[in-house]
Amino acid sequence: xxxxxxxxxxxxxxxxxxxxxxxxxxxxxxxxxxxxxxxxxxxxxxxxxxxxxxxxxxxxxxxxxxx
Amino acid sequence: xxxxxxxxxxxxxxxxxxxxxxxxxxxxxxxxxxxxxxxxxxxxxxxxxxxxxxxxxxxxxxxxxxx
Amino acid sequence: xxxxxxxxxxxxxxxxxxxxxxxxxxxxxxxxxxxxxxxxxxxxxxxxxxxxxxxxxxxxxxxxxxx
Amino acid sequence: xxxxxxxxxxxxxxxxxxxxxxxxxxxxxxxxxxxxxxxxxxxxxxxxxxxxxxxxxxxxxxxxxxx
Amino acid sequence: xxxxxxxxxxxxxxxxxxxxxxxxxxxxxxxxxxxxxxxxxxxxxxxxxxxxxxxxxxxxxxxxxxx
Amino acid sequence: xxxxxxxxxxxxxxxxxxxxxxxxxxxxxxxxxxxxxxxxxxxxxxxxxxxxxxxxxxxxxxxxxxx
Numbered sequence: 001x002x003x004x005x006x007x008x009x010x011x012x013x014x015x016x017x018x019x020x021x022x023x024x025x026x027x028x029x030x031x032x033x034x035x036x037x038x039x040x041x042x043x044x045x046x047x048x049x050x051x052x053x054x055x056x057x058x059x060x061x062x063x064x065x066x067x
Numbered sequence: 068x069x070x071x072x073x074x075x076x077x078x079x080x081x082x083x084x085x086x087x088x089x090x091x092x093x094x095x096x097x098x099x100x101x102x103x104x105x106x107x108x109x110x111x112x113x114x115x116x117x118x119x120x121x122x123x124x125x126x127x128x129x130x131x132x133x134x
Numbered sequence: 135x136x137x138x139x140x141x142x143x144x145x146x147x148x149x150x151x152x153x154x155x156x157x158x159x160x161x162x163x164x165x166x167x168x169x170x171x172x173x174x175x176x177x178x179x180x181x182x183x184x185x186x187x188x189x190x191x192x193x194x195x196x197x198x199x200x201x
Numbered sequence: 202x203x204x205x206x207x208x209x210x211x212x213x214x215x216x217x218x219x220x221x222x223x224x225x226x227x228x229x230x231x232x233x234x235x236x237x238x239x240x241x242x243x244x245x246x247x248x249x250x251x252x253x254x255x256x257x258x259x260x261x262x263x264x265x266x267x268x
Numbered sequence: 269x270x271x272x273x274x275x276x277x278x279x280x281x282x283x284x285x286x287x288x289x290x291x292x293x294x295x296x297x298x299x300x301x302x303x304x305x306x307x308x309x310x311x312x313x314x315x316x317x318x319x320x321x322x323x324x325x326x327x328x329x330x331x332x333x334x335x
Numbered sequence: 336x337x338x339x340x341x342x343x344x345x346x347x348x349x350x351x352x353x354x355x356x357x358x359x360x361x362x363x364x365x366x367x368x369x370x371x372x373x374x375x376x377x378x379x380x381x382x383x384x385x386x387x388x389x390x391x392x393x394x395x396x397x398x399x400x401x402x
Contacts, residue, residue: 001255003137003175006230007204007311013234015117019128020233022120025205028225030123032218033209039255041137041175042120043074050283053290053310054202054240056298061287068188070141070338070376071159075167082318084166086329089321091162096140097324099154100147106188108338108376109321110275121135121173141378149251153262156254164257176254177208184350187357187377190365195354204271204309216385220396223388231391242271242309243388244342269389272360275338276368285367292363297341300355301348307389322336322374 001039002029008044009052009059018044068106069096075111076119076126085111135173136163142178143186143193152178202240203230209245210253210260219245269307270297276312277320277327286312336374337364343379344387344394353379 004025013021022042029035049059071092080088089109096102116126138159147155156176163169183193205226214222223243230236250260272293281289290310297303317327339360348356357377364370384394 001175001210001253001260003177003208004226005206005208008230008234008236009202015125015127017233018117018120019125021229022125023123024229024233025226026120026123028222028229029207029209032221032225033214035209037123038121039173040121040123041135043114043137044118044120045114046118047311047313050286051312051314052202053286053294053312054308055305056291056294056308058283058287058290059202060283068143068186068193068376070378072139072141073163074137075163075169076135080167082326082328085318085321086326087166088162089326090324091166092138092159093321093324095155095158095162096142099151099158100142102142104323106374107322107324108336110315110338111319111321112315113319119135126135149259149261152251153259156259157257160254160257171256174255174257177248178252178254179248180252181378181380184353185379185381187353187361187379188375189372190358190361190375192350192354192357194350202309204311216393216395219385219388220393223393224391227388227391238390240307241389241391242269244271244382245386245388246382247386269344269387269394271342273340274364276364276370277336281368288367289363292367293339293360296356296359296363297343300352300359301343303343320336327336 002035002041004040004042006042006044007047009047009049012046069102069108071107071109073109073111074114076114076116079113136169136175138174138176140176140178141181143181143183146180203236203242205241205243207243207245208248210248210250213247270303270309272310274310274312275315277315278317280314337370337376339377341377341379342382344382344384347381
């Protein structure tokens with residue numbers, strides 16, 4: 001009964017992309033660890049780029065620089 | 068000084084429901100583990116049904132089927 | 135289908151205490167939010183007191199002082 | 202730059218299984234969301250069955266009943 | 269490659285405040301633990317005061333009392 | 336009343352290093368966001384390098400290659 005929490009920054013995925021991520025990640029846990037999909041949760045959290053830091057600055061600032 | 072994080076999918080609870088969840092969960096930790104309520108945090112996170120997967124599909128899709 | 139993560143510092147609860155915490159917290163979500171217990175997960179994480187800070191110092195140090 | 206946290210209960214996977222989970226989940230995020238693998242983190246947390254509840258009881262108790 | 273998740277309740281910080289938090293927390297991990305900033309993530313999550321409990325009540329209610 | 340969760344891979348920091356991380360991160364939140372240290376929690380979680388993936392492989396494997 002795994003619980004998977006995926007945090008991502010930036011543009012929100014489409015509903016179809018989210019479905020494929022949920023399906024794909026669940027399949028990995030079923031195939032590789034023998035987990036039961038019926039009790040496998042996958043929760044996607046979307047984080048604004050102002051709130052996600054890497055290298056000591058927000059993704060918002062970082063993307064300005066790398067254009 | 069426990070920290071409790073509750074993630075739920077779907078319809079947002081009312082403010083009154085959230086108060087009762089916070090009170091109820093805090094009481095459990097005070098009663099069963101002897102924790103100090105003054106340093107017990109309870110954080111409720113509401114997740115859109117498109118972003119919560121179970122059984123390899125989103126709760127949105129699952130509810131359409133079991134409608 | 136809620137997911138509850140409880141982080142606690144200090145002495146490990148007994149197995150019986152953990153059972154009562156799991157039961158008590160699940161009951162709160164069933165009673166107050168109408169959640170299905172069959173898809174309610176409760177995960178307890180025990181954190182060493184050296185690794186838990188409050189007020190800018192570890193619980194280990196804090197307890198020495200308030201002894 | 203996604204961050205994935207996978208919590209699982211019960212028997213610890215082998216090192217090889219963990220490698221395949223890390224690889225598989227990263228591939229899903231690269232393929233479906235176009236994420237950069239170099240900044241994709243996957244963290245696996247193993248939780249003792251006494252500490253994981255479902256249906257209001259621990260996985261330890263639940264497994265005793267279902268044999 | 270640390271991952272830092274900061275949850276805060278109440279008024280949303282400004283973009284500038286978030287930048288300084290990201291910078292400051294990253295600096296602590298670089299200075300004290302020798303971590304590489306290029307693989308240090310800091311994610312800030314803002315939680316509504318209705319959803320954050322302390323002492324068995326929401327921050328919303330608590331602030332009414334302490335006005 | 337912030338809650339900070341720091342996950343790190345690899346060698347366990349010393350108790351003194353953990354104290355300095357707790358103090359440093361708390362100071363950042365007090366200085367930059369005006370938070371009350373008395374209700375600021377910092378929890379450090381140490382993750383085995385087999386369980387932390389980046390770039391689709393575990394930190395254990397990655398370190399073998401980069402020597």
